[in-house]
Amino acid sequence: MKKATLVHIGAAIAGLAIVANVSAAEPLRIGAMPVGSGWYVAASTLEKALKPVLDGRTIEVIPRGGGVANPIVVETGKAEVALSNVQTSLLAARGDELYKGMKAANIRALVGGLNPVFIGAMVRNDFIQTTGLDTLDKILGSGKPIRIVMKPQGSNIPPAVDAILAAYGLDRAKIKANGGDIIQVDTAQTPALLRDGRADMLIDTVLKGHPTITEVSLTADVRFLDMSDRALKALADAGVKPSQIPQWFKGQNGPTRSGDFGTVLIAHAKLPDDVAYQITKTVVEKMPEMAKNYPAWASFKPEVAGMKENTGIPLHPGAARYFKERGFRM
Template sequence: MKRRNLSKGGLEMFARRKIGSWVILFALVLALMVGGLCLDKGYAALKEPVHLRFASFAIGGSWYIYASAIAKLVRPNLPEGSTIDVLPYQGGIGNPLLLKRGKAEIALSFLPCSKWAYDGLSPYKEPIKELRALVGGLNRPHRVGVLIRKASGIESLRQVVEQKLPVRIVTAQVGATGQAVAMQVLHAYGITREKLKSWGGSLEHVRMPVAMSRIKDGFADIIIHNVGYKEPRFSELCLRVPIKFMEISKEMRQKLAEKYGYMTGLYFKAGEFKGIKQDIPAIGYPTGVITTKELPDEVAYIITKSICENPKDLGNAHASLKVFDPKTAWKPEKNGIPLHPGAIEYYKDKGWMPE
């Protein structure tokens, strides 16, 4: 074998190269080890199968699609034999109650519903302090809409109060999120069923198809409800009947946001619905994933990670999920209630949430 003839300088250079190579190799191995620990932190700690019930809403609706897509992402990251059953109930108001009663382990929830439940605000009879958030801001937020039939000649709810107009108002049925939202808006303006009746008006709580028909057929003047971006039923309403989208005043928006947890800085966009010629400021709320403090930290970590690391898959499942930003999913204004410790750990591991 031919020997290398190295000078003293050559030996030093050779040694430095060798040491440098080992340092680089060690750093790469360490990075992979740390990365692997972070990646599989929750999974590694789980030994037994996990069985989860995921509360959503009616089959075929957006929430059922959301929950099904999320369940599909989470299942492969749970121990073998684990299950996630997507429940086609109870919706915005009911899902926090399912968690409280132990009828579900995780649930979709509107931002304000989570806050109302946690704080014990109406329609909840007592605080549900065990609620915890996992992921906030999943979708494009619904806006609180006060839609007025133009033929009524009414311009605003303030006008109704000041002039004691005999206005006919419809909302969703009692127990629906939209009905709770409508009552909060009406109360903020000082409008009650008794006052409306004394002015010759009325307030009806009916199922949404009935409420929409009331407006279309001229048997109601105002409908108050949560409105999704370019939501088809409201698009159809605006095509059938000239509708005015009332702007809730800045002062009132702030008041409602502070008390009930609504997001500010939202808009009904110009051209979104027929008759909207310029952006109209609004309040509203996105959907999030919530649980209780009883959910093991490892499971919470896995669920949060599975959602946040697959935004493209979520967007492919439903168009309204395309706006989901995992880096801001931890923020208080997107959740309304405290984060679960397992979710906090994930967001801090990613460097998105400050220590």
């Protein structure tokens, strides 16, 4: 009887080992955004940092999604981890109207406060010179045609643009009725649209060193506009805190009034604690090296990366263990 029991125990242990090996062999998918976006660069940088520490596990960057989509991408198991915004992670966890009542109840934070994600409005100087409209108040309050380019649905930008337009009694249909247009294209197409005069204004996320924003500023002759009081109030009501874009780009005369979505690395609650711990440890401790490839992360402060104001949602237990060991605030 004892011999049979030992055999069964041995078989069970062997089975567990097989399960562990299979789990380790499964790819770790990182939700990002399309090629050419800042988050695609960030996710690729993270992929390189994680490869040596995840025991040969395949890592795959998903070149789709965005600030709005990625919490649901993780919730539905299409990615194990993803870059997200603090604002949209919180809204998704609550089942906000933006998500049509669908709750992302299983998303957890690994590392918050990765970097600010600003919203910026850039307008072609030709448009300003032709119309005399040189502020957001003037442009959106004039009733004159304006062709606005932004990312497709799934990014946090379209809902933010809708909030700004609503603050002026506008929506996408009214912009078109006034003779303007709303152009939604992947990030890589944006510089050419502005450079060729096929769009007047870009509203997009702005990060330090962002490749698309850098290209637009250098090649499309644009001016960065301050977000108006009316726009900032509308953004604040949507959970985007007021902030300023430092003077990083051509086309800025100084810091630019803006809003900050915040950035957090999220994971599914079912991600094993040891994997969550290792990812968190790697991000925090290799951040100086990663910031060389992705400059937006240069301002990361690890001691506040686990705080609720920088994560929006509860920490994954594996991440919480790491921050507790380091004595960081949570």
